[in-house]
Amino acid sequence: MRYVEASDLKDLVLLGGGHSHVGVLRRIGARPLPGVRLTVICRDVRTAYSGMLPGLIAGHYAFDDAHIALEPLCRFAGARLYCDEAIALDLAERKVVCQSGPPIRYDLLSINIGSTPGTSAVPGADGSVVPVKPIQKFIARWEALCQRVLSRESPMRIGVVGAGAGGVEILLAVQFGLGKLLAAQGRSADHLHYYLFTNTGRILPTYNERTRRIFERILAQRRVRVVTGQAVVEVADGRLRCADGGEYALDEILWATAASAAGWLARSGLAVDEKGFVEVSDTLQSISHSNVFAVGDIASLVDHPRPKSGVFAVRQSKALERNLRRALAGRTLAPFRPQRHSLSLISTGDRYAIAARNGWALEGRLLWRWKDWIDRRFIRTFSELPNSPARSG
Numbered sequence: 001m002r003y004v005e006a007s008d009l010k011d012l013v014l015l016g017g018g019h020s021h022v023g024v025l026r027r028i029g030a031r032p033l034p035g036v037r038l039t040v041i042c043r044d045v046r047t048a049y050s051g052m053l054p055g056l057i058a059g060h061y062a063f064d065d066a067h068i069a070l071e072p073l074c075r076f077a078g079a080r081l082y083c084d085e086a087i088a089l090d091l092a093e094r095k096v097v098c099q100s101g102p103p104i105r106y107d108l109l110s111i112n113i114g115s116t117p118g119t120s121a122v123p124g125a126d127g128s129v130v131p132v133k134p135i136q137k138f139i140a141r142w143e144a145l146c147q148r149v150l151s152r153e154s155p156m157r158i159g160v161v162g163a164g165a166g167g168v169e170i171l172l173a174v175q176f177g178l179g180k181l182l183a184a185q186g187r188s189a190d191h192l193h194y195y196l197f198t199n200t201g202r203i204l205p206t207y208n209e210r211t212r213r214i215f216e217r218i219l220a221q222r223r224v225r226v227v228t229g230q231a232v233v234e235v236a237d238g239r240l241r242c243a244d245g246g247e248y249a250l251d252e253i254l255w256a257t258a259a260s261a262a263g264w265l266a267r268s269g270l271a272v273d274e275k276g277f278v279e280v281s282d283t284l285q286s287i288s289h290s291n292v293f294a295v296g297d298i299a300s301l302v303d304h305p306r307p308k309s310g311v312f313a314v315r316q317s318k319a320l321e322r323n324l325r326r327a328l329a330g331r332t333l334a335p336f337r338p339q340r341h342s343l344s345l346i347s348t349g350d351r352y353a354i355a356a357r358n359g360w361a362l363e364g365r366l367l368w369r370w371k372d373w374i375d376r377r378f379i380r381t382f383s384e385l386p387n388s389p390a391r392s393g
């Protein structure tokens with residue numbers, strides 16, 4: 001029998017517990033990686049499944065229903081888990097620099113840290129608005145908002161900035177969730193007023209005409225005031241100012257604008273696109289550092305640009321795991337070919353959903369039940385793990 005020294009092992013580090021990495025861990029648990037020390041660094045030990053976030057806010061799910069616990073998953077995969085936040089990369093020394101713990105060395109690094117809606121371009125927004133990501137912070141602010149609403153009788157105005165699928169879905173979920181909380185106390189929600197702001201001419205700019213019309217109808221029925229074609233240019237003292245000079249007094253401003261990337265990736269010297277996302281080839285490797293992979297929102301596929309979406313992050317998982325295995329074995333990597341289109345299932349808070357793809361859209365309660373089934377099945381893949389945990393090294 002030959003004992004494996006730690007120095008014989010190759011270090012594979014997964015940075016971030018996003019939608020792709022949880023799938024990689026699940027696969028490595030089922031088929032261990034010999035001769036490899038696997039390490040996961042993640043800010044949160046529970047990884048939020050964004051598809052269920054609106055359902056969590058609307059009150060259809062408990063916290064655990066919509067989160068994947070990383071500890072059992074890492075145990076299953078034979079991985080070490082460091083609960084820490086990466087703040088830089090030392091690409092020459094091949095180390096991840098963390099907020100609290102010592103730097104972590106890697107032979108191969110994969111980055112799946114997601115994105116956040118950018119607030120820094122709008123004066124006054126940083127620190128005063130509530131970005132929908134990171135989701136853990138958003139959930140804490142949501143709980144505080146619920147308490148404020150419950151303890152107040154006077155009118156309240158709630159605005160959401162950003163009318164992509166995330167913004168529209170979260171607004172409708174917030175409206176439903178707060179209405180439900182008030183109804184449980186026998187109170188009406190008529191004193192709550194909702195606003196949706198977008199700098200595009202219509203809501204859901206990347207969706208088809210039929211989907212846009214369905215949501216415009218639903219927002220009108222729910223008495224949401226939609227302000228289109230106006231960039232928000234300033235936030236100050238509970239007021240939001242638009243490019244045309246229009247001002248809106250708001251008690252809570254939720255921020256769901258386009259995704260932005262962590263600035264330290266570019267500062268570390270990785271090749272990034274004009275928005276700061278890590279540029280990767282179709283093997284999912286950084287175009288500047290072949291021992292660094294990136295997937296999910298934080299990656300920018302140079303040959304196949306795609307919108308930022310959890311669906312694409314989930315799909316990259318299998319290709320990433322295959323290429324990490326090949327890279328560790330010194331074999332040729334295989335290209336990842338993303339689908340051009342994907343089906344979107346967007347909920348409206350009240351157990352109702354719209355399915356959209358290419359030029360068509362369908363709506364109904366049955367679609368919500370289908371979405372609910374898909375989402376719960378996805379979470380179960382990670383909560384119901386087989387008994388035999390993998391051993392690394």
Ligand SMILES: Cc1cc2nc3c(=O)[nH]c(=O)nc-3n(C[C@H](O)[C@H](O)[C@H](O)COP(=O)(O)OP(=O)(O)OC[C@H]3O[C@@H](n4cnc5c(N)ncnc54)[C@H](O)[C@@H]3O)c2cc1C
Binds near residue numbers: 042051115309311313
């Ligand atoms: C309200 C809302 C609803 C959405 N609904 C859908 C939907 O239904 N379908 C869909 O396809 N997309 C949806 N999206 C988009 C989706 O959220 C993102 O595309 C998806 O989360 C990206 O996944 P990811 O794996 O790249 O990263 P994430 O899921 O964001 O995971 C990032 C992980 O990295 C960790 N992390 C972050 N920074 C660091 C750091 N510096 N150091 C260590 N760890 C770090 C985090 O803790 C987290 O575990 C929605 C978005 C929003 C806002």
